[in-house]
Amino acid sequence: MATVEPGIARHYEVSGLEERILAALADAGVDVAHLRAGDLEAIDEFHIGGVAATRELIDQIGLKPGARLLDIGSGIGGPARFVANSAGVDVTGIDLTQSYVDIAASLSKRVGLADKTRFVQGSALDMPFAKASFDAAMILHVGMNLPDKPKLMSEAARVLKPGSVFAVYDVMRLKDGALTYPLPWASNETMSFVATPDDYRSAAAAAGFSVTAERPRGALAVEFFAAMRARLATAQAEGKKPSPGLGLVMGEDARTKMANVTAALEGGILAPVELILRLV
Numbered sequence: 001m002a003t004v005e006p007g008i009a010r011h012y013e014v015s016g017l018e019e020r021i022l023a024a025l026a027d028a029g030v031d032v033a034h035l036r037a038g039d040l041e042a043i044d045e046f047h048i049g050g051v052a053a054t055r056e057l058i059d060q061i062g063l064k065p066g067a068r069l070l071d072i073g074s075g076i077g078g079p080a081r082f083v084a085n086s087a088g089v090d091v092t093g094i095d096l097t098q099s100y101v102d103i104a105a106s107l108s109k110r111v112g113l114a115d116k117t118r119f120v121q122g123s124a125l126d127m128p129f130a131k132a133s134f135d136a137a138m139i140l141h142v143g144m145n146l147p148d149k150p151k152l153m154s155e156a157a158r159v160l161k162p163g164s165v166f167a168v169y170d171v172m173r174l175k176d177g178a179l180t181y182p183l184p185w186a187s188n189e190t191m192s193f194v195a196t197p198d199d200y201r202s203a204a205a206a207a208g209f210s211v212t213a214e215r216p217r218g219a220l221a222v223e224f225f226a227a228m229r230a231r232l233a234t235a236q237a238e239g240k241k242p243s244p245g246l247g248l249v250m251g252e253d254a255r256t257k258m259a260n261v262t263a264a265l266e267g268g269i270l271a272p273v274e275l276i277l278r279l280v
């Protein structure tokens with residue numbers, strides 16, 4: 001299982017990513033010497049629906065100020081910073097990709113959130129945290145890279161306090177059908193472990209979670225990519241550079257990845273799904 005992880009981390013690496021982000025923002029007129037968390041949100045929320053989807057997910061957790069939240073697969077830290085800022089919680093992010101962990105910490109420092117967010121390198125399937133360390137957890141668009149959903153759930157259950165909420169927002173398989181690669185989370189099929197909502201529910205139940213809410217977000221996903229395509233087409237028609245967006249983190253083949261995931265979403269094969277779990 002661990003053998004797939006180095007390849008997955010390499011899939012996400014984009015050389016000089018932080019410099020590219022800062023250069024693109026400066027180009028778009030942002031004062032990068034005085035960066036604010038909001039300046040980053042079109043780039044650092046690496047999941048379908050962006051910051052609005054993060055807000056809608058965490059509104060279902062019921063976070064209290066000062067609570068300790070774990071963000072599993074925290075990427076370059078957008079969701080962690082948004083929740084730290086908006087809900088006044090302390091967020092710990094864990095991510096497999098070392099350069100993402102470093103960029104997440106650096107961006108938090110730049111926007112004045114270094115004391116509310118910390119980022120560590122590690123695997124969701126073997127987390128370096130003690131039992132009952134956190135009051136809540138979230139995972140956004142990471143499970144597609146995790147071959148062992150029961151291990152994800154048992155690790156989450158181990159590090160959460162009894163009664164805690166675990167908010168899941170992953171791309172899941174809703175029906176059979178071939179996927180075309182690359183996808184935003186996988187260069188090829190050896191890195192992709194998309195599972196059904198049923199797989200998640202049974203792994204969660206075995207780890208001691210009950211499902212308190214479930215919501216497929218396929219329509220939101222189709223709209224999200226349509227808006228992104230429209231933004232790129234408008235910029236092209238006007239002969240302008242598109243405003244900085246997720247293409248920066250998706251790397252050179254961003255357009256192919258977006259086209260492939262859009263086809264699977266429009267075909268109803270995949271959809272992002274929210275699952276709100278409570279540790280019994």
Ligand SMILES: C[S@@+](CC[C@H](N)C(=O)[O-])C[C@H]1O[C@@H](n2cnc3c(N)ncnc32)[C@H](O)[C@@H]1O
Nearest residue numbers: 045046047073074075095096097123124140145
């Ligand atoms: C699509 S990005 C989502 C990032 C972030 N959750 C967000 O929404 O902005 C997927 C992330 O999962 C991380 N990841 C993949 N496999 C992982 C694992 N086994 N343990 C921890 N993180 C992992 C990747 O490094 C990447 O940062």
